Amino acid sequence: MKLKTKKLSANNRNMLDMAIRIDTKNTLIYLHGVSKTTGEDQWYESKFKYTNASALNVFYNGEYKTVFNKGMAKSTTTNWI
DSSP states (O other): OOEEEEEOOOOTTOEEEEEEESSSSEEOEEEEEEOTTTOOEEEEEESSOEEHHHHHHHHHHTOTHHHHHHOEEEOSOOOOO
């Protein structure tokens, strides 16, 4: 699985990085954050599969909140940064 990654600007959700797959027609959007209480890495993925065109738009604009709006879950895809 090939992921395109991006650092996010500072935000109040402690989300640091975003990633999407670039080798498929549709992709989940992956997020990496750090717990505010423990400082541990946290890995999430969208519950919704985006078309690559839509995912690239979210990715390049750094719109991580879009993933929250459509739902997200803990991810088993980790350590991709």
